[in-house]
Amino acid sequence: MTTAIQTLSGTRTNERLSAIVLAAFLGLGLVFCAGFAPAAALHNAAHDFRHTQNFPCH
Template identity: 50%
Template sequence: MSSRTLSHSAVSSQTLSQRLALAIGAGLIGLALVYFAGFSHIEAVHNAAHDTRHSAAFPCH
């Protein structure tokens, strides 16, 4: 048995275009969630988003 320590490096095998596509997709999902919460007629959803913005010290009005 060897006492050598193996080191693992995290190398991304994704191309730049794949990473860009993932970033754009994540951004679009994020925008959809913000739009849904901000303009929702469901009062509980809107109030939860509103309270979260206040707890993060983010001005919302």
């Protein structure tokens, strides 16, 4: 019985670690892309996103 509990606990730890690594990778990727993108490209992307959400912007 304790072996099963230890196995489940280990699996949860691995899943948490995987989630943290994936979130960090995606977050750093977004920061890297936004940091090196031209300002006009960022503005156009934000503008288009506002339109897709039916949010009036002009």
